[in-house]
Amino acid sequence: MSIRIDPEKCTGCGKCRQVCPGSLIYKDEKNKSCMKYPRDCWGCTACVKECRFEAIRYYLGADIGGKGAYLYTKQDEPFLHWHIVKPNKEEKIITVNQQESNNY
Template sequence: MSIRIDNTKCIKCRACLAICPGDLIEFDEILGATMDKQQRCWGCTACMKMCTKGAIELVATDYKVSSPIIEPDDNQTCHHRMSTMTTQASDDKVTWTITKTDGEKIIIETLKSESNQY
């Protein structure tokens, strides 16, 4: 479970850089935001909520990967069949889009002014 940044969508605004509680996101002049420390990501989604372009997704994992730490290049193939989640945050709500392995999309809205029921 880690984030993955789609550099074709990144507009190099750097908003995600100054939010990560682990300070894990770097900046590349050509690519934009990059993250190659998947093993250090907490999965908090703070960066995703800052991204206005939905360029960052949280990728599910089977939790079986233990060792060795997978290099970023291999990451894509390692994750290719896992569900993913993107987030769009506005002033009043957060919209979460989950894409399941079969392509089905689930959209969940959480209103910022509304408490959890549980």
């Protein structure tokens, strides 16, 4: 798996950099977020969840049949919509109410 940050969509808010547990995301000279070593990403998805500008795509690994499939999120508080885009571009959406996400 790996993430890709779209510099056209990135506003430079810095939230992804604050949450990455590996400090893998840095700020470039234009104040946009970048990945220095994408292969070091361990796929926690914290940055994907935090980005409110749909700038981060999380590509699924080949080991789980990724083949170009990716995830991104849309925020609609308290809801978080996980968009799953399959290789054929078909899209599925899983919605989580973040205020209830810790209720078991």
